[in-house]
Amino acid sequence: MEPGPGRPLREGNGSVGLTHLAPALPESALREGFAAAARAALAEGREPELDEIALVRSPDELAGLVGPHSDYLEPVVRRFTRATLRRDV
Numbered sequence: 001m002e003p004g005p006g007r008p009l010r011e012g013n014g015s016v017g018l019t020h021l022a023p024a025l026p027e028s029a030l031r032e033g034f035a036a037a038a039r040a041a042l043a044e045g046r047e048p049e050l051d052e053i054a055l056v057r058s059p060d061e062l063a064g065l066v067g068p069h070s071d072y073l074e075p076v077v078r079r080f081t082r083a084t085l086r087r088d089v
Contacts, residue, residue, distance in 0.1 A: 019076055027055060057081070
């Protein structure tokens with residue numbers, strides 16, 4: 001079964017992840033929300049769980065990402081891209 005919203009995903013190392021399709025928001029709102037969450041963690045004396053956010057529009061853009069990422073990221077982006085293209089037709 002291919003990864004998709006609401007479907008559990010298992011990585012090669014045995015960890016499990018979930019995806020969901022969030023409402024569309026402007027990039028500025030996503031980036032500000034991410035920055036606010038990081039500031040809140042730092043204010044509580046914690047290291048933010050994530051230190052960077054990347055927005056991609058296609059599987060091809062994943063090659064440019066630096067650092068580790070889940071092994072199911074590419075199939076999720078591919079599936080979402082196909083669904084988006086079908087809606088645009």
